[in-house]
Amino acid sequence: MIVQNYRLFTPKQIRTDFVDVPLNDKEILVRPTYLSICAADQRYYQGKRDASVLEKKLPMALIHESVGEVIYDPKGEYKPHDKVVMIPNTPVETDDVIKENYLRSSYFRSSGYDGFMRSIVNIDRTRVIKYNNIEDRVAVLLELLSVAMNALEHFEGYSHLKKQRIGVWGDGSVGFVTALVLKKTFPNAKIIVFGNRLEKLHYFQFADELYQVTQVPEGVTVDHAFECVGGSKSENAINQMIDLINPQGSIALMGVSENLVPINTRMVLEKGLSLLGNSRSGYEDFEAAIRFIEDNEDVKGYLSSIISDEVIVKNLNDVNTAFEKDLTNNFKTIMKWEI
Amino acid sequence: MIYGEILAGGSGTRMGNTEMPKQYLQLGTKPIIIHTIEQFLVNPKFDRIIVCCPKEWISYTKDLLLKYDINNDKIEIVAGGSNRNESIMNGIKYIESTYGIKDNDVIVTHDAVRPFVTQRILDDNIKLSKKYDAIDTVIGATDTIVNSKDGKFISEIPVRSECYLGQTPQSFKITKLLELYNELTNKEKDILTDACKIFTLKGKQVGLVNGEIYNIKITTQYDLKIANAILMGVNDK
Numbered sequence: 310m311i312v313q314n315y316r317l318f319t320p321k322q323i324r325t326d327f328v329d330v331p332l333n334d335k336e337i338l339v340r341p342t343y344l345s346i347c348a349a350d351q352r353y354y355q356g357k358r359d360a361s362v363l364e365k366k367l368p369m370a371l372i373h374e375s376v377g378e379v380i381y382d383p384k385g386e387y388k389p390h391d392k393v394v395m396i397p398n399t400p401v402e403t404d405d406v407i408k409e410n411y412l413r414s415s416y417f418r419s420s421g422y423d424g425f426m427r428s429i430v431n432i433d434r435t436r437v438i439k440y441n442n443i444e445d446r447v448a449v450l451l452e453l454l455s456v457a458m459n460a461l462e463h464f465e466g467y468s469h470l471k472k473q474r475i476g477v478w479g480d481g482s483v484g485f486v487t488a489l490v491l492k493k494t495f496p497n498a499k500i501i502v503f504g505n506r507l508e509k510l511h512y513f514q515f516a517d518e519l520y521q522v523t524q525v526p527e528g529v530t531v532d533h534a535f536e537c538v539g540g541s542k543s544e545n546a547i548n549q550m551i552d553l554i555n556p557q558g559s560i561a562l563m564g565v566s567e568n569l570v571p572i573n574t575r576m577v578l579e580k581g582l583s584l585l586g587n588s589r590s591g592y593e594d595f596e597a598a599i600r601f602i603e604d605n606e607d608v609k610g611y612l613s614s615i616i617s618d619e620v621i622v623k624n625l626n627d628v629n630t631a632f633e634k635d636l637t638n639n640f641k642t643i644m645k646w647e648i
Numbered sequence: 649m650i651y652g653e654i655l656a657g658g659s660g661t662r663m664g665n666t667e668m669p670k671q672y673l674q675l676g677t678k679p680i681i682i683h684t685i686e687q688f689l690v691n692p693k694f695d696r697i698i699v700c701c702p703k704e705w706i707s708y709t710k711d712l713l714l715k716y717d718i719n720n721d722k723i724e725i726v727a728g729g730s731n732r733n734e735s736i737m738n739g740i741k742y743i744e745s746t747y748g749i750k751d752n753d754v755i756v757t758h759d760a761v762r763p764f765v766t767q768r769i770l771d772d773n774i775k776l777s778k779k780y781d782a783i784d785t786v787i788g789a790t791d792t793i794v795n796s797k798d799g800k801f802i803s804e805i806p807v808r809s810e811c812y813l814g815q816t817p818q819s820f821k822i823t824k825l826l827e828l829y830n831e832l833t834n835k836e837k838d839i840l841t842d843a844c845k846i847f848t849l850k851g852k853q854v855g856l857v858n859g860e861i862y863n864i865k866i867t868t869q870y871d872l873k874i875a876n877a878i879l880m881g882v883n884d885k
Contacts, residue, residue, distance in 0.1 A: 310686035311763060311879065325862065327764065327879050329676050329683070332717070338690050340767060380767070381690035389692030428766055429690075648768060 310338075313428040315625060315648070318368035320356025321632075323426075323625050326368070330431040338381040339393060339430045339437065341646045343449035344622075345374035346635045348481075348539070349565065350419060354632045358567070366421050373397035373418045374452040375425035376445050377646075379437075386434065393437040394451045394599070395425060398591055409591040410459065417589060426628070428648060438595050443602055443609065446619065449643050450612045453482060454598035455590035457490040460535065460561050462594070463585050465494075468559035471532050472498045476553065478522070478546040479537030480504025480513070482640045483563055485615050487535050488516050493605050501531060503549070505542070509639050512614060522549060532558050539564025544571060551576045559583040615640035623647050649695040649753050650774055651743055651822075652688040656681055656701040656709070656760035657728030657735040669705060671760040672712070673872060676879045680866055681709070682716045683763035689720060691767055693774050694756070698742060700728035700735045701760075736843055737829065740822055749822050757843065758817040761866040764878070765817065772857040773819040780855035781824040782847040786812035787859045815859040818844050828852070 314326040332338075350371040352358055358366075376394045379387040387393070397418035400409040409415055418424040440448055475498050477488040484502065492500045492515050499517040503525065504510040510519045520529065522545070534554050538546040543566045550560050551573050560582055577584065590598075602608050617638035620631040622645065635642035656671045671681040681699075688697045701709045709725050726742045728735035736757055743749060754777045758765060769785055776783045789811035795804040820843065828846050829837075840846060844854045866875050 310690060311683050313766060327862075329678070329879060332686065332690070380692055428768065 314370050314423060315426045316368040316370050317353055321354060323628055332383060334383050335433060336431045337379055337387050337434050339377040339395060339432055340380050341375045341377040341425055341430060342445045343376050344372045344425055344644045344646055345449045346631060346642045347374055351635055370423040370426040371419050372424040372426045374449055376448045391439055393439050394448060394595060395430060395432055396436045396592055396595055398589055399436060410589040440599050446643060447609050447612050451595060451598045454486050455594040457487045458594040458597040459590040460563055460587040461490055461494060463587055464559060464561050467583060467585055468533055469557055474499045474501060474531045476501045476503060476531035476534040477537060478503045478550055480506055480509040482615055484537035487537050488513060489611055529553060530555055535561045535563060537563045540566055547572045556580045559585055561585045561587055563587050616643055618642045619645060621645045621647060650693050651755045652694040652697040653739045653755050653757045654684055654699045654760050655732060655735050655757055656699060669702060670866060675763060675875050678716060679712060680763050681760045682712060684760050685718060687765050691770050697723045698739045699723060699725045700739050701725060703727040733840060733843055751823055753822045754819060755822050756817045756819040759865055762816055762863055764862045764864060766860060769857060769859060773817045776855045776857055777819045780853055781821040782844055782854040783819040783857055784844045784854050785815045785817050785857045785859040787861055789813055815863050
């Protein structure tokens with residue numbers, strides 16, 4: 310059937326393409342209800358990726374954070390109006406050891422492959438998970454939460470047991486959900502958030518200590534640290550983490566940087582630190598994210614607090630409005646998808 | 649019940665030399681009508697989908713559905729009429745004799761040759777049909793509309809901001825449409841090319857749904873060329 314695919318073809322320019330998607334048993338059709346803008350989408354939209362990358366990846370439908378309603382399943386396993394979260398990572402093979410989001414063969418929506426910004430998404434039936442009792446506008450943050458779940462699993466598997474003080478660097482959305490997940494998972498640990506802007510740090514009231522990175526008092530240390538900064542500020546953040554972390558701690562890296570990041574490897578060696586790389590998430594992380602919300606009723610409220618703007622999208626101008634608002638607001642911009 | 653009615657009664661006289669009705673011509677990898685039926689098929693709000701096609705093309709249409717793996721008992725093929733309104737009415741007669749007509753039954757009628765209709769347009773029609781007895785799908789006019797009674801001189805130039813171009817779907821409360829249609833004289837029936845006009849003639853409100861500029865009607869070879877250009881050359885990835 311013909312679906313509308315809203316593709317970025319050059320920075321800030323989105324057009325409607327038409328794609329004839331097959332109706333087959335393998336896939337179901339989902340109509341997105343909410344989409345959420347990620348920094349990665351914003352970088353494409355603003356043209357802040359290398360020209361060679363843009364040349365290679367565009368035109369492409371953006372957005373990899375989305376929930377929707379099933380409209381059609383030829384096999385009848387899913388019923389019309391079933392609410393589902395869609396998983397952007399799409400593996401093409403299985404591996405007993407390596408997680409699906411690290412398999413080099415997996416493809417990822419809105420990174421070289423069309424994302425969820427379309428009228429209807431045809432998606433493999435194994436790449437959706439049903440949810441209930443979560444508002445759609447909050448459920449659209451499940452992908453973000455699943456990324457924190459992926460990092461948490463890695464951290465739990467590889468870090469030493471002393472977890473009295475865990476630091477989170479970054480006062481953005483990833484920092485917020487990561488700190489929240491750590492607070493709920495390690496209720497006896499102190500969660501310390503290090504950020505740039507005070508007005509954003511004020512949102513992190515569930516944390517035990519909040520510091521502006523330029524004004525960290527003498528003597529503040531952490532056993533482990535999570536880097537949720539990314540970009541050009543990664544360098545300062547990671548080096549501050551290396552300075553403040555206790556020996557043999559783990560540093561979970563979560564922020565993407567376009568450029569190489571020089572870090573103090575001498576001190577990494579001297580302190581015997583572990584650097585844990587984290588990227589994206591897979592099916593099990595989404596399941597964990599849904600469980601996390603179900604187990605912690607207050608999480609819905611916390612997640613709502615980082616929805617900075619909700620834009621009702623009825624046409625492509627509304628999409629541009631959403632991306633523009635996202636540039637200046639504190640946390641997440643979500644789009645109620647009525648196009 | 650919500651009925652979809654796909655009007656495929658056209659015999660293709662405007663399509664140049666082709667003898668095949670335009671709704672059966674190929675758009676991308678499928679006939680136009682298959683694309684249109686698919687849009688209705690995947691919308692869970694439709695209880696039944698009636699496809700009205702020329703009597704002599706009924707078997708052909710059934711074969712096409714089989715060929716393109718559309719095997720769904722929601723879809724029924726019935727014979728259309730000699731003009732648009734007659735086709736609508738034939739579909740309604742079929743509904744009446746097969747299922748009976750209830751007060752709140754709605755019919756969403758759509759040109760088979762508008763395969764770019766969207767789920768949003770279909771949903772908006774269904775939603776608004778709860779409020780009004782008749783709904784039309786329109787887009788704002790970008791060109792100036794000129795009215796001429798004799799085809800030689802301008803009679804009137806309406807204010808452009810108040811002008812819209814009619815598309816489909818057009819949706820109706822079936823009982824209301826029947827009631828008004830039956831009040832028409834035969835002469836009125838002959839000149840009414842648009843079902844919504846039945847309502848406006850009788851002073852009834854017709855609600856508007858926003859269409860899409862690309863929800864084009866494929867009536868000429870030129871339209872078909874444009875439609876293929878819209879769809880082709882852009883692959884899923």
